[in-house]
Amino acid sequence: MQEYAFTVHSIPIGVLGASGYAGRELCGLIASHPSCNLRFATANERRGQTLRVRSGHGALIDVPMIAPDDANLNEVELVFSALPHGASVDWVGRVLDAGIRVVDLSSDLRPGRGGSTHPIPASVPANVPYGLPELFRADIAGARVVANPGCYPTSILVALAPFVRAGLVAPGALVSVAAASGVSGAGASPKAELLFAEVTENFRAYSAGNVHRHLPEMTDSVARLGGDFDLLFTPHLLPVDRGILSTITVPLTAPIADPLSVLRAAYDNEPFVEVSAELPALADVVHRNVVRVSAVTVQHVRTPTLLLFAAIDNLVKGAAGQAVQNANIMLGLDEAAGLPR
């Protein structure tokens, strides 16, 4: 596969579940990664086909899809699993059995497991690190397997964490999140409700009332950060391809004079967090591995309240980009290698 083997000495990588939007984004990022090369990409239903992806440099690359069972795990040093929720954990077990590192993009091994009760293979360790480097970087470096966070949680937790850690969120309060995502977050499988004619000029909420699969990994992370409050998470479907904007209402213990300074102090040295006085827009973040956050003090209310905004590209910092960031840490590479900023 000379199309994407750029250097002889680079690290060989495999992608399981490469035909979804996150899988394709991964193939593109690896193709232009300075220290990695793509050795195989699997897609069961589309095996034998070639998928066109964009590299991180913008080039079009044709990636041949093979059947998962035809993947030679021993050829690679790390595997990304972008398999569907529920189907991923068994493959993670097989990869670990072969002694290969793995970044799992599914919710199967995140805190709360996205509600899954599928058995966990024996080769999977008890505490799989939650791969949100800006919050839990120390857990990732030595790990053989990392659970890559969900797209919504990435945006929400990065915005909230500095205020939670500083004890500024009112104990027992309700933090309400209205988040909106582009349709690529719903995957590349054809579903009637994702057809162009159904989505254009439309907007609606879904999974309302705190029943979304991403809630447990958020509440778990909030507790780890020392927070004692409830989250209400209400996702919406936007008529755009990519991008998530989370709008977060935070009751405070006391008014904060300059909330942006709290964000800046926390993220000054983080290459993939942008603190912005201006409200973040999807157009600022698409195709980039960043969380762009802002904070505004709420006026005309009795309860001291903060508004947080966080924008990400759901396929980059919300999936494939963050997975590469985690892999870079696991492999001892520059954390920013191969990532568009």
Add this chain to the structure above:
Amino acid sequence: MQEYAFTVHSIPIGVLGASGYAGRELCGLIASHPSCNLRFATANERRGQTLRVRSGHGALIDVPMIAPDDANLNEVELVFSALPHGASVDWVGRVLDAGIRVVDLSSDLRPGRGGSTHPIPASVPANVPYGLPELFRADIAGARVVANPGCYPTSILVALAPFVRAGLVAPGALVSVAAASGVSGAGASPKAELLFAEVTENFRAYSAGNVHRHLPEMTDSVARLGGDFDLLFTPHLLPVDRGILSTITVPLTAPIADPLSVLRAAYDNEPFVEVSAELPALADVVHRNVVRVSAVTVQHVRTPTLLLFAAIDNLVKGAAGQAVQNANIMLGLDEAAGLPR
């Protein structure tokens, strides 16, 4: 202007500020109204031009624009003012001076006046009714002038009112509203940030922190309904032409077993409110004079909390349609006359 004078005995109507999106929608609705006819439409910068509008029946109609000073107020029985905020109130005064009824679509005479400090002409009465028929119908019937509500407040107040009136909203609490509107809500004047290339594939909040012009009319209405809580209103700009979806987080005094039944009880006889078990989508309401509302009980939180959703077409129930509804009441016509449902 025989193009839109359908019957000899219908009520002659004038529209001031007809070149904006709400003004054009008004011209279209009046053109197909069974009991009204459009006698003049003014647009200062586009006087002498012809604007194409869609009637309520879907026909294309060419409406000639005249200068405001060329409008003969004595020819009409009612005037709609769709002039810009700040510019409308003086014209409302002139129309009332001429003894003509007026529905004002600007914020100039709503509670809080949208923050305007422009002097109010002497002919404008002290208490101008706030024209949200589903909540305050009794005020409208005899009025010479009605302040047509803002688009966002229409959606939010109709959803909240039954719970406020029943004393179900926790006193002192913060009710947080994340609302998203199509770009027609921002008007038809060319602005760089409303160009297609800036809006497509984008999404962002604006006027964050409770500083939007629509806040005062909402807090005033909440107080009239007996509510004692704070509102946090965060609007967003959607890449769609028409439609508003408001997502409302409501801390309750106690859990409500069946919140939909509260909505149904309140709106069973209202022709322009649709209570839906399914979450409302913009596609359900565009081009229709309805508020479509739903309610969901929030799980996994300590504070009893309700989620409300309300969708409207910002140009119909959020502006021109509601204005016609108010005019129908003022003129003693069937409230639903000429309104697409």
Add this chain to the structure above:
Amino acid sequence: MQEYAFTVHSIPIGVLGASGYAGRELCGLIASHPSCNLRFATANERRGQTLRVRSGHGALIDVPMIAPDDANLNEVELVFSALPHGASVDWVGRVLDAGIRVVDLSSDLRPGRGGSTHPIPASVPANVPYGLPELFRADIAGARVVANPGCYPTSILVALAPFVRAGLVAPGALVSVAAASGVSGAGASPKAELLFAEVTENFRAYSAGNVHRHLPEMTDSVARLGGDFDLLFTPHLLPVDRGILSTITVPLTAPIADPLSVLRAAYDNEPFVEVSAELPALADVVHRNVVRVSAVTVQHVRTPTLLLFAAIDNLVKGAAGQAVQNANIMLGLDEAAGLPR
């Protein structure tokens, strides 16, 4: 089904294949038709479900879907078949066997049959009229079955016909048509290439080189109109829900001084053709049963050449609206009954 049975004496109608976009549009139009009522709507895969459609008046209507075999043909006076190409002709035969009139929206019985070689049932007469009323109205009135034209051909033939009939198109010449359609023209079945994320911000041609299924019905109609030239038809997929714009390059026998007058003379009395000096746009025609046409003389070329433009809503004048127009003619009703203009 009292929801859409508006009058006791109206004509009972059935729709086969009601879950596609054209089928749903049909259900909506019949629901608000002044002389018809919808007795059944079939959808094999979605039988037992309820589909929400918009009536011609804009109201939302929930239509229950039944299995085709559960449809009682004897209950109705006319059936619309919006079944897929290839599957429709057998049902047309069954309906005719039952002595019921039928409008077939598939290509199965159009000239050239869209390339189909599926056997035609014996009950189908030899020459099924091609239901383009503006060109072939006389054929439709007495017919028991009518083949409803394709969306692209409707736009193209209405624009071309007056020039063909007048002998103005150069014999032997190539008339090149670049046409672009919204995605609803490709149907409501989930296909990966019709997902929002694939269509937004994209544009491409398809079926290039004169291989589209709609070509035979166009070349046949051109011959019937007396034309002796070749058609090149190149369709494109637009990132919009509805609408077709056909841009047609026509080599002429001689220059035409005022091509708009040729169109006006032909269509002056046609309620569903709009001749416009301004170039037609999709926004002018969506949700309306019209073809909007314009003509421009080409400058700076040696061959006398005409540019024609035709815009339609592919689901209304290009499918369901035209089908109702044909049914109105077949049933002896006002041709415009129930049709949004």
Add this chain to the structure above:
Amino acid sequence: MQEYAFTVHSIPIGVLGASGYAGRELCGLIASHPSCNLRFATANERRGQTLRVRSGHGALIDVPMIAPDDANLNEVELVFSALPHGASVDWVGRVLDAGIRVVDLSSDLRPGRGGSTHPIPASVPANVPYGLPELFRADIAGARVVANPGCYPTSILVALAPFVRAGLVAPGALVSVAAASGVSGAGASPKAELLFAEVTENFRAYSAGNVHRHLPEMTDSVARLGGDFDLLFTPHLLPVDRGILSTITVPLTAPIADPLSVLRAAYDNEPFVEVSAELPALADVVHRNVVRVSAVTVQHVRTPTLLLFAAIDNLVKGAAGQAVQNANIMLGLDEAAGLPR
């Protein structure tokens, strides 16, 4: 301006008219160019403001705008003029007077001058090269000033040229081009017809009948390539941000068995032309400095006819990217330096 001065020894560059879409794209490309740095960017109406652009690597960069008269031409080695048509030529003269090289993105100095009759300053040489490197590369290398081609002509001429040079286009014939462009091609100045609400779900032709400003540079180039046929150019406005697709009907002297091989033979060594058996789509080319072309033989017609398709990003290969390509040639750099492929 340390934000975008990446290396001490790189070539200093100035951009005139940097606030338009092409100007911003230029600033972004220069910011990530390995051998250039941006010394100044002018924007008369927005002087003193900062514009955010994307670098070729995807980073967000804030570029300060200065008044044109505050630009120190002596600081730079090359200037790009992205000033409006009509306004550019005087500045080109001033830059040449200062002994500085210039790439002019306006139509002022292209063949036919876009119809302009504005006087040409004395410092502008008589024959300004037309900067389409794939066709006329030899003219560019030594030039002090180059006229950067229009976006539409770039796509059309690259597709046509191999067939014209081979004498395959029928003499005297009419080559009809239906081209569709995203709205960024119409510029960043706020105009009512470019508002999101006017463009979404819409599509229309404009400048129909061969009256577009880009026609003369195409007919001139066709003649230089040895063609003797007429062009009919019909542009359309697409509801997308970026991208042009040109669909070209070409009457041939004789049938061509394998038209793709003609394209491949011509462009095998061109880094910025992609010959594709698959029909090109906008999604294949956005944000890339390429023309993607395909060719299809037309069936069922008497005249041997070829269909050509060409897709470009109107702001990259259609404007700023091609301008950088020209500058690279003029400055003796690698032609592909700093250009996303």
